[in-house]
Amino acid sequence: MSAGPSDADVIARVLDGDTEAFGLLVDRYQDEFAAYAKHMTGSLDDAADIVQESLIRAYGSLRRCKERERFKGWLFRIVSNQCKSHLTRGRRRMRRPLDSLIDEPGSAAPDQDAEAVELRERVQSALQVLPVDQREALVLKYLHGLSLPEMAELLSCSVPALKMRLLRGREALREMLREVA
Amino acid sequence: MDREHDDLSRHLDGELDLEALPEDLRREAEAFARLVAPLRDERVTLPPSVHASVMASVRSSGRARWRRAADAVYAWVTTPKTLRLRPATVGVAVAVALAVLVLVRPRVAGPPGLNPATTTVTRFVFVAPGARSVAVTGDFVAWDPDGVLLHDARGNGVWVAEVALEPGVHHYVFIVDGSEWLPDPNASQVDDGFGQVNSVLLVAPRSSS
Numbered sequence: 533m534s535a536g537p538s539d540a541d542v543i544a545r546v547l548d549g550d551t552e553a554f555g556l557l558v559d560r561y562q563d564e565f566a567a568y569a570k571h572m573t574g575s576l577d578d579a580a581d582i583v584q585e586s587l588i589r590a591y592g593s594l595r596r597c598k599e600r601e602r603f604k605g606w607l608f609r610i611v612s613n614q615c616k617s618h619l620t621r622g623r624r625r626m627r628r629p630l631d632s633l634i635d636e637p638g639s640a641a642p643d644q645d646a647e648a649v650e651l652r653e654r655v656q657s658a659l660q661v662l663p664v665d666q667r668e669a670l671v672l673k674y675l676h677g678l679s680l681p682e683m684a685e686l687l688s689c690s691v692p693a694l695k696m697r698l699l700r701g702r703e704a705l706r707e708m709l710r711e712v713a
Numbered sequence: 714m715d716r717e718h719d720d721l722s723r724h725l726d727g728e729l730d731l732e733a734l735p736e737d738l739r740r741e742a743e744a745f746a747r748l749v750a751p752l753r754d755e756r757v758t759l760p761p762s763v764h765a766s767v768m769a770s771v772r773s774s775g776r777a778r779w780r781r782a783a784d785a786v787y788a789w790v791t792t793p794k795t796l797r798l799r800p801a802t803v804g805v806a807v808a809v810a811l812a813v814l815v816l817v818r819p820r821v822a823g824p825p826g827l828n829p830a831t832t833t834v835t836r837f838v839f840v841a842p843g844a845r846s847v848a849v850t851g852d853f854v855a856w857d858p859d860g861v862l863l864h865d866a867r868g869n870g871v872w873v874a875e876v877a878l879e880p881g882v883h884h885y886v887f888i889v890d891g892s893e894w895l896p897d898p899n900a901s902q903v904d905d906g907f908g909q910v911n912s913v914l915l916v917a918p919r920s921s922s
């Protein structure tokens with residue numbers, strides 16, 4: 533199966549005037565970053581807004597993406613900053629209950645295991661209580677499977693600092709979810 | 714709150730295999746993995762409306778940019794201006810633009826594709842002590858990420874380049890050390906609509922005399 537044109541090739545096409553090619557990058561990354569934004573904000577609606585705004589900003593600044601082959605990391609920084617701005621502004625809106633998202637287009641996949649759904653909701657709620665830097669570290673490491681060096685590069689911080697954020701985040705998470713952990 | 718065992722931390726940081734842990738720590742590691750598994754396995758799919766909204770914005774941005782540019786030019790031409798000098802704030806690359814001086818020079822050849830009879834040589838000056846390189850990029854070079862290099866001929870942090878430009882309004886920024894894109898603080902600036910700021914330069918047509 534072909535992986536399709538590289539990010540760098542797509543960016544070159546877009547900058548040469550093929551505006552529609554940007555849709556390839558949207559398709560390639562919107563769901564992955566929506567999952568990240570949902571884990572950070574706890575809301576699928578907010579995640580959709582954040583990803584949409586981030587992709588529009590990315591298009592507007594595409595010429596400023598220096599290392600086109602590392603577009604994903606560049607886009608992540610935009611999404612990450614949008615998440616932090618969103619959380620800092622306290623712009624969180626009334627969230628729909630998780631149940632109302634099931635079976636709707638654009639929702640998290642329905643899960644047959646009610647226990648898993650409940651646990652997921654509790655962990656998601658507990659994550660929202662954590663400081664943003666700890667939440668971000670936990671999300672990237674345990675929900676998106678990044679290594680510490682990858683995280684250090686994306687977040688522009690040291691590995692020891694990340695270890696400390698992870699440790700504090702894990703301990704706080706266990707404490708909040710003591711009865712299910 | 715119980716403090717996490719160092720070996721468990723090393724495993725959860727990805728530095729120690731699960732098999733290397735003693736039984737009690739292995740159970741703790743597995744318990745943490747179970748805790749995050751439902752969220753980790755969650756699949757999120759955005760509705761098609763997100764893709765459609767992004768692409769609608771992308772398609773319209775070109776037209777919107779021209780409208781904003783026209784508005785900015787009108788405001789620039791019709792509004793009296795006060796020159797403000799601000800202290801530099803950007804670390805080692807303390808950058809203060811001295812001026813963009815427009816010099817009309819007959820018989821100066823411009824870049825390929827330009828008509829020397831109509832172009833005007835524009836001098837870009839940027840002060841960046843300690844910078845390793847400074848370039849200028851803008852619509853006149855199709856926002857080439859490499860831009861046109863400025864030169865610090867005297868080694869005193871004053872970087873200069875001359876570029877032949879057609880008459881009209883040009884948007885540009887300086888690129889310091891290949892990565893830091895800075896607007897010219899001494900020129901008019903416009904929001905590009907995406908959270909970035911471009912500087913604006915108006916090049917008047919050359920007189921026929």
